[in-house]
Amino acid sequence: MAQKPSIPKGTRDFTPVEMARRNYIFDTIKDVFRLYGFSPIETPAMENLSTLMGKYGEEGDKLLFKILNSGDFLRDVDPALMTSENVTRLAAKLCEKGLRYDLTVPFARFVVMHRNDLQFPFKRYQIQPVWRADRPQKGRYREFYQCDADVVGSDSLLNEIELLEMIDEVFRRLKVRVTIKLNNRKVLAGIAELIGCPDKIINITVAIDKIDKIGLENVRAELLERGIPAEGVERLTPLLTLSGTTAERLSALRELLAGVEIGQKGIDELTEVIEGVEALGIECDLELDVSLARGLNYYTGTIIEVKARDVEIGSITGGGRYDNLTGVFGMPGISGVGISFGADRIYDVLNALDLYPAAVEESVKVMFTNLGKAEAAASLKAAKALRASGISAEVYPDAAKMKKQMSRANELHVPYVAIIGESELAEGKLTLKNMTTGEQSLIAIDELSSAVK
Amino acid sequence: MAQKPSIPKGTRDFTPVEMARRNYIFDTIKDVFRLYGFSPIETPAMENLSTLMGKYGEEGDKLLFKILNSGDFLRDVDPALMTSENVTRLAAKLCEKGLRYDLTVPFARFVVMHRNDLQFPFKRYQIQPVWRADRPQKGRYREFYQCDADVVGSDSLLNEIELLEMIDEVFRRLKVRVTIKLNNRKVLAGIAELIGCPDKIINITVAIDKIDKIGLENVRAELLERGIPAEGVERLTPLLTLSGTTAERLSALRELLAGVEIGQKGIDELTEVIEGVEALGIECDLELDVSLARGLNYYTGTIIEVKARDVEIGSITGGGRYDNLTGVFGMPGISGVGISFGADRIYDVLNALDLYPAAVEESVKVMFTNLGKAEAAASLKAAKALRASGISAEVYPDAAKMKKQMSRANELHVPYVAIIGESELAEGKLTLKNMTTGEQSLIAIDELSSAVK
Numbered sequence: 053m054a055q056k057p058s059i060p061k062g063t064r065d066f067t068p069v070e071m072a073r074r075n076y077i078f079d080t081i082k083d084v085f086r087l088y089g090f091s092p093i094e095t096p097a098m099e100n101l102s103t104l105m106g107k108y109g110e111e112g113d114k115l116l117f118k119i120l121n122s123g124d125f126l127r128d129v130d131p132a133l134m135t136s137e138n139v140t141r142l143a144a145k146l147c148e149k150g151l152r153y154d155l156t157v158p159f160a161r162f163v164v165m166h167r168n169d170l171q172f173p174f175k176r177y178q179i180q181p182v183w184r185a186d187r188p189q190k191g192r193y194r195e196f197y198q199c200d201a202d203v204v205g206s207d208s209l210l211n212e213i214e215l216l217e218m219i220d221e222v223f224r225r226l227k228v229r230v231t232i233k234l235n236n237r238k239v240l241a242g243i244a245e246l247i248g249c250p251d252k253i254i255n256i257t258v259a260i261d262k263i264d265k266i267g268l269e270n271v272r273a274e275l276l277e278r279g280i281p282a283e284g285v286e287r288l289t290p291l292l293t294l295s296g297t298t299a300e301r302l303s304a305l306r307e308l309l310a311g312v313e314i315g316q317k318g319i320d321e322l323t324e325v326i327e328g329v330e331a332l333g334i335e336c337d338l339e340l341d342v343s344l345a346r347g348l349n350y351y352t353g354t355i356i357e358v359k360a361r362d363v364e365i366g367s368i369t370g371g372g373r374y375d376n377l378t379g380v381f382g383m384p385g386i387s388g389v390g391i392s393f394g395a396d397r398i399y400d401v402l403n404a405l406d407l408y409p410a411a412v413e414e415s416v417k418v419m420f421t422n423l424g425k426a427e428a429a430a431s432l433k434a435a436k437a438l439r440a441s442g443i444s445a446e447v448y449p450d451a452a453k454m455k456k457q458m459s460r461a462n463e464l465h466v467p468y469v470a471i472i473g474e475s476e477l478a479e480g481k482l483t484l485k486n487m488t489t490g491e492q493s494l495i496a497i498d499e500l501s502s503a504v505k
Numbered sequence: 506m507a508q509k510p511s512i513p514k515g516t517r518d519f520t521p522v523e524m525a526r527r528n529y530i531f532d533t534i535k536d537v538f539r540l541y542g543f544s545p546i547e548t549p550a551m552e553n554l555s556t557l558m559g560k561y562g563e564e565g566d567k568l569l570f571k572i573l574n575s576g577d578f579l580r581d582v583d584p585a586l587m588t589s590e591n592v593t594r595l596a597a598k599l600c601e602k603g604l605r606y607d608l609t610v611p612f613a614r615f616v617v618m619h620r621n622d623l624q625f626p627f628k629r630y631q632i633q634p635v636w637r638a639d640r641p642q643k644g645r646y647r648e649f650y651q652c653d654a655d656v657v658g659s660d661s662l663l664n665e666i667e668l669l670e671m672i673d674e675v676f677r678r679l680k681v682r683v684t685i686k687l688n689n690r691k692v693l694a695g696i697a698e699l700i701g702c703p704d705k706i707i708n709i710t711v712a713i714d715k716i717d718k719i720g721l722e723n724v725r726a727e728l729l730e731r732g733i734p735a736e737g738v739e740r741l742t743p744l745l746t747l748s749g750t751t752a753e754r755l756s757a758l759r760e761l762l763a764g765v766e767i768g769q770k771g772i773d774e775l776t777e778v779i780e781g782v783e784a785l786g787i788e789c790d791l792e793l794d795v796s797l798a799r800g801l802n803y804y805t806g807t808i809i810e811v812k813a814r815d816v817e818i819g820s821i822t823g824g825g826r827y828d829n830l831t832g833v834f835g836m837p838g839i840s841g842v843g844i845s846f847g848a849d850r851i852y853d854v855l856n857a858l859d860l861y862p863a864a865v866e867e868s869v870k871v872m873f874t875n876l877g878k879a880e881a882a883a884s885l886k887a888a889k890a891l892r893a894s895g896i897s898a899e900v901y902p903d904a905a906k907m908k909k910q911m912s913r914a915n916e917l918h919v920p921y922v923a924i925i926g927e928s929e930l931a932e933g934k935l936t937l938k939n940m941t942t943g944e945q946s947l948i949a950i951d952e953l954s955s956a957v958k
Contacts, residue, residue, distance in 0.1 A: 057614040057834045060551050060602050065615055067622065068544035068629065075545070087892040089869035089899030091521035092528070096648050097550060097604075097634065098513050098570075117551075118573040120600055122638040126589045134587045136579045146599070147573055149513050151550075161510040162518055169520065171916045173902055176521065181550065185575040195549050208902035210881060217889065331882060332889055381510045416542035428663060429784060436670065436785055439540040446542030449626055449661035463624045 062186070062194030069413055074399060076412045077226065078179060081199050081393055084221050085177040088214055090201050093176045095158040097183075098149045105144075107157045107380070115184045117194075118147035151183040155200045155392075156377070163204055164381040172205030179395075191365075191400060202390030204377060209321060211389050212354045212373065213328035219358060219369055219391060220334045226398070227407050229361040230368070231337040235344035236322050237351050237372075239305070242315020243291055243342070246308075247284030256280065256288070257345035263292060264343070291342055298326055301340045321353060337361075346370055356391060363404045368397045415464045418504055421457045421471045422448040430472050434482065434497050441501045445470075461487060468504050472497075515639070515647030522866055527852060529865045530679065531632060534652050534846055537674050538630040541667055543654050546629045548611040550636075551602045558597075560610045560833070568637045570647075571600035604636040608653045608845075609830070616657055617834040625658030632848075644818075644853060655843030657830060662774060664842050665807045665826065666781035672811060672822055672844060673787045679851070680860050682814040683821070684790040688797035689775050690804050690825075692758070695768020696744055696795070699761075700737030709733065709741070710798035716745055717796070744795055751779055754793045774806060790814075799823055809844060816857045821850045868917045871957055874910045874924045875901040884925050887935065887950050894954045898923075914940060921957050925950075 059065065066074060082092075098119060105113055129145045152158050155178045163174065179199045188194055201218065203211045216232060223230045244253040255278040263271050271292065275285045291308055294301040302323055309315035322340065329338060346357050346367070353373035360368055371391030378386045402408060418438060420431035428447060435445040448457045461469045471483040476494070484503055485492045495503055512518065519527060535545075551572060558566055582598045605611050608631045616627065632652045641647055654671065656664045669685060676683045697706040708731040716724050724745065728738045744761055747754040755776055762768035775793065782791060799810050799820070806826035813821055824844030831839045855861060871891060873884035881900060888898040901910045914922045924936040929947070937956055938945045948956055 057556055057617055058553060059549055059556075059614075059618075060553055063549035063551060065549070065619065066547040067619060068546060071545040071547060087895070087897045089872075089897055091868050092524040093521060094519040094524060096512055096516035096518070097636070098516060098648065100511060100513055103510055103512075114575075117575075119604075120571040120573050120596060122567075122570075124589050124592050125596070126587065126592055131587070134579065134584070136577050139577050139579055143573060143578070151572075161512075164510055165512075166518065166520060171913055175899070183550070195551065203902065206902040210875075210885070210900065210902045213885065214900070221892075328882070328885070332885055415544050419542075422663075429781070432663070432666065432781070432785055439674075442540070444540045444542055446628070447663065447667070449656065449659040449663045460624055 060194070062188030062192075064193065064195070068415060072412050072415075073402065073408055074395070076408060077395060077398055077402065078197075078199070080225050081222055081395075082177070082179065084218050084225070085201050087221075088175075088201075088218050090175045090177040093159075093162060093178055094180060095152065095155075095162055095178070097151055097181075099152050099158055099161070101144065101148060101150045103161050104150050104153060104157060108153055112153060115186055116153055117151040117183045117185055118143055119149040119151070120146055121148055152180075153184055154182050155180060155198045156390075159200070159202065160377045161381055163386070164378050164383045167383060173203050173211075174205055175201070175203045177201040191397065193396065197395045199393040199395050200390055201392075202388050204386055204388035207373075207375075207387040209324050209328065209354075212325045213332070215371065215389060215391050216325070216329050216338070216356070217332060217334065219356070220329075220336050222369075222393065223358075224335050226402065228368075228398070228401055228405070229336065231339055231359050231361055233339050233341040233344050233357045233359065234322065234326070235341055235355040236318035237353055237355060238314050238318030238321065239309070239342060240318075240345060242309045242312040242318055243288060245312050245314065247280065247287050249280055249284055252278070252280060254349070260288075260292060260343045261345040268292060294340075294342065298338065298340050302326070305340075305342065318353075325354060346372070350374055352376070354389065360401045363401045365397055365401060367394070368401060369393045413465050414467060416444045416446050416466055418443065418445040418468045418470050418500070419457075419461045419464075419466045420445065420447040421454065421469060421473075422451045423454075423471070423473045424451050427472045427474070427477055430477055430497075431470070434470065434472070434500060437498070438501055438504075441505075443501060443504060470500060513647065515641030515645075517646065517648070521868060525865050525868075526855065526861055527848070529861060530848060530851055530855065531650075531652070533678050534675055534848075535630070535632065537671050537678070538654050540674075541628075541654075541671050543628045543630040546612075546615060546631055547633060548605065548608075548615055548631070550604055550634075552605050552611055552614070554597065554601060554603045556614050557603050557606060557610060561606055565606060568639055569606055570604040570636045570638055571596055572602040572604070573599055574601055605633075606637055607635050608633060608651045609843075612653070612655065613830045614834055616839070617831050617836045620836060626656050626664075627658055628654070628656045630654040644850065646849065650848045652846040652848050653843055654845075655841050657839055657841035660826075660828075660840040662777050662781065662807075665778045666785070668824065668842065668844050669778070669782050669791070669809070670785060670787065672809070673782075673789050675822075675846065676811075677788050679855065681821075681851070681854055681858070682789065684792055684812050684814055685787075686792050686794040686797050686810045686812065687775065687779070688794055688808040689771035690806055690808060691767050691771030691774065692762070692795060693771075693798060695762045695765040695771055696741060698765050698767065700733065700740050702733055702737060705731070705733060707802070713741075713745060713796045714798040721745060747793075747795065751791065751793050755779070758793075758795065771806075778807060799825070803827055805829075807842065813854045816854045818850055818853060820847070821854060822846045866918050867920060869897045869899050869919055871896065871898040871921045871923050871953070872910075872914045872917075872919045873898065873900040874907065874922060874926075875904045876907075876924070876926045877904050880925045880927070880930055883930055883950075884923070887923065887925070887953060890951070891954055891957075894958075896954060896957060923953060 125146050133142045181195050181197050183195050244250050259274040272285050306319050351372035352375040355372040357367045358369035373389040375387045377388045422428045431447045435447050438445045469485040476482050578599050586595045634648050634650050636648050697703050712727040759772050804825035805828040808825040810820045811822035826842040828840045830841045875881045884900045888900050891898045922938045929935050
């Protein structure tokens with residue numbers, strides 16, 4: 053009985069054309085990672101739930117995919133637990149393992165487990181899928197790739213400078229125009245201190261993070277609602293309306309935060325990073341944005357977010373510095389800084405702007421037709437010689453109708469078709485058809501590699 | 506409270522050195538796949554359990570990792586089912602999804618779902634991890650990679666010839682000496698028919714498959730035990746002791762199977778494949794092996810198995826032709842043939858023989874020391890220029906002690922260290938140290954890229 057197959061919602065197959073486009077993005081990112089001295093690692097898809105639980109908040113715990121224990125998974129389960137009211141506790145009994153939710157927690161676990169074999173500062177990149185039991189919607193999947201690069205074991209701001217250069221280089225290569233927004237957690241802490249609410253930093257940043265969406269007046273209203281005194285809101289307002297060049301904004305910010313030590317430290321760091329990047333040269337826009345509060349419960353210094361300038365879409369890359377990545381696993385005091393490229397959104401941006409080089413979709417450089425046994429044998433030989441010089445080739449496997457064979461070459465965007473028929477075979481030649489121009493020429497078989505190079 | 510982290514048994518982390526070695530293998534395989542016109546696809550890690558169950562036998566069903574449904578997974582479960590006696594049926598209620606067990610069933614599902622968008626013959630490769638809840642042991646993991654290449658939609662033996670050439674090319678590039686063993690399911694069917702037990706083909710092949718391990722006499726005893734009449738065992742014996750060249754074996758086999766139509770068809774196919782490969786040239790040993798019965802419930806024609814000649818280890822690559830891959834998903838009559846490289850075993854072989862090129866373990870080509878703020882700024886500039894010419898470089902992020910910086914370069918097998926100190930900075934020069942020879946030279950900063958190329 054045949055079943056009509058499907059795949060789980062929120063997951064995707066990738067066809068050869070999609071793979072070619074995605075690999076173009078991944079290879080670009082990987083090449084930049086490599087050029088900057090980052091080395092790849094991989095961690096297992098499954099982690100112990102004890103590693104994952106409690107790291108992503110209560111909501112995150114619910115979004116973990118849990119793996120049913122093998123064998124008799126009920127053996128040690130108290131029957132009283134087996135009711136709908138107890139599903140959370142029951143799940144913890146039925147499942148020891150879960151699928152990784154991001155690459156950061158597995159990386160922290162990796163650093164702690166391999167601490168004695170690693171050279172610090174340790175510069176790693178990791179490109180692997182992650183899984184979240186989120187409600188699927190446009191642009192949000194239950195399986196998607198993350199592309200992370202992190203440096204751990206160094207608190208030098210030189211790392212921030214190089215990571216920003218890497219972002220610039222990746223998008224320069226991909227031909228995507230972007231704005232890099234920059235902030236520093238210490239500036240946000242300084243603001244909270246300035247207005248006399250150092251414990252309300254989360255409330256403050258949640259509100260000011262919305263300024264692009266809801267406007268200044270609504271942010272002010274929300275700040276009051278969230279318990280910031282009116283005087284504090286007044287003192288904060290000029291910080292939200294900084295204008296001018298980056299240097300001008302930095303200097304205005306320094307003045308507004310005068311006397312607030314942590315705020316001054318944040319401005320020092322921002323200044324060093326921005327001057328460092330400008331000295332090296334950067335093509336994309338670099339923008340100081342005090343309202344940027346991304347991942348605040350996590351970052352302790354620099355905060356980075358990247359927006360595409362020509363497509364309406366959320367942030368396509370982000371990152372920042374965190375001072376206690378591995379503390380939860382018993383290894384305190386390790387500072388790290390990292391960036392994460394959102395491969396799926398970058399893919400959407402490249403699709404929207406049609407930014408793929410034409411060669412990305414070529415499946416094979418030369419297709420040999422198959423016009424019979426002896427002709428195919430000669431084609432196999434010629435294809436082998438071509439491959440030895442690094443050129444991809446295929447021989448149509450069946451002596452099918454010529455029209456069918458040529459149609460395959462068209463559909464697969466094959467740039468050259470090589471035809472060895474009876475007369476070509478007799479002469480040791482082949483007819484080479486350029487599928488772009490339609491030109492045909494008769495050449496010696498051993499001239500083929502130079503003809504298509 | 507810090508926890509001491511661990512990973513699930515049977516899974517592995519891959520460190521940068523391990524990744525470099527594994528990528529060397531994967532890249533070699535991918536490059537050969539690409540040269541032969543195979544295109545990559547990817548499928549989700551999670552498949553619906555309805556896609557996976559019943560495809561790998563009862564034992565396989567038990568080895569599937571199942572994913573607990575999200576939310577209230579008990580909602581529609583009959584409480585009477587919640588006992589240890591019913592765990593199999595209960596699991597089917599608690600879990601809709603599972604992790605893929607191999608790449609073949611997801612590929613079949615993919616072909617059926619995308620049939621209208623694919624060009625047949627469809628030549629795909631797929632390199633992704635698979636998961637099995639097997640008892641972990643040396644060389645057997647719960648998460649491991651498969652590297653498959655298949656052609657579906659063509660029954661031409663030209664595909665077999667090219668796949669064998671691909672195997673030869675991969676191991677030639679990896680410098681691993683291998684023997685490719687070849688058989689054909691139709692020959693096995695012919696043997697079963699010859700001895701009057703066409704319905705006992707499985708029993709026969711299970712027994713003769715053991716000849717290398719237990720010897721001829723024990724195989725004969727086992728055949729009798731498995732219900733093959735004594736006369737049949739006598740007729741079969743010469744087939745198990747074929748000797749001489751491949752051509753001599755084929756001709757002896759043809760004589761022994763005289764009058765058995767399916768057997769003759771199998772010999773015709775073997776002959777065509779072997780002659781085709783020999784005409785193209787092959788470096789490794791190609792051996793006809795009538796006792797080869799790999800994956801018999803699955804393959805319908807050619808059967809391929811590859812053994813390393815210099816390391817004691819199971820088969821490192823296998824494959825064959827199957828005539829009904831997609832039938833179970835409602836798309837009958839699609840013939841396919843494929844090969845699967847066992848990446849983990851190939852990795853073990855390369856480790857055992859130490860076959861990695863030295864460059865595989867280089868993490869970065871040039872490390873710049875960090876001797877202070879101005880020196881580091883100049884180093885960052887020089888590193889950026891180097892990367893623009895395709896050479897990887899890093900700048901030590903902190904102005905640490907020189908000894909510590911040089912020790913990093915040593916540990917990471919960095920071939921060149923570039924030193925910009927006070928005097929170099931004043932002159933626009935750098936000291937380049939070749940870490941292999943120990944030589945040092947003072948060169949202009951803009952000569953660096955040509956000096957290390």
